[in-house]
Amino acid sequence: MNAHDTAAITAVLDRLTAAWAAGDGAAYGAEFTEDATYITYVGTLYRGAQEIGSAHQALFDGFLKGTRLAHEVVSVRFTGPGTALVVTRGDVHKGKPGGLHKIQTYTLARRPDGTWKVAAFQNTKHRAVMEAISFKFQPTTRPAAT
Template sequence: MTEQIYSLWQRMERGWAEGDGDAFASVFAQDVDFVTVRGEELFGRRAVAQGHGRLFAGPYRDTKLTAEISLIRPLSSDISLVHVTSSITPAGITTHAQAVVVQRDGVWEIAAFHNMIPKGNP
């Protein structure tokens, strides 16, 4: 389970590095509830892909996302709570996220994601 969860963030990092909103969003469930760093609520993988596609075409063009998982807490055999700190370079931004990761039909995906920029960060 742990390896599959880590691989979600590795895929997310690759999608970001490629500037590909669809690849970035591929780790999220079709019906994901996603809260952005600005507190905006996005519903569904398509909304996450489109929103990040705009970011990759604009302010986050040619940036790199590096994620560090600090907690994986299994809540059941098919559900885990995950805490992640991510850095966006060279923008100098650090984010903290809490995610609910679920296994559906043998595939792990992020069902809920709440992302924020800690106070004092740009």
């Protein structure tokens, strides 16, 4: 793949961030494929762009009202001619952004028209204390890069 594809993929993430800031569930859901899977950090599974968008609208109208999404791209890896795996660190905040305490994995697919959409998303809360304890007792489980 090339720099154009990488830029197009990061633009998807930027549009997700903008839709979140606007509290626009439809725009948020529009960045996903019709058969996408979306797993929240609490383990909720949503299926499809429509359900993802509708659920997020309810969240934006409720306890996520006025929040912002922050993310930092860790890596973009092309796994095939029309697929990419993106790992980010991110979090939701109100007011000033804090730390990025979640690890997300996005699987993106290039559509026939050349645009990229999110086909799968997994969000995991980073539990630094539990991780440190694990590494203390099992140091060989520490990854090369964290």
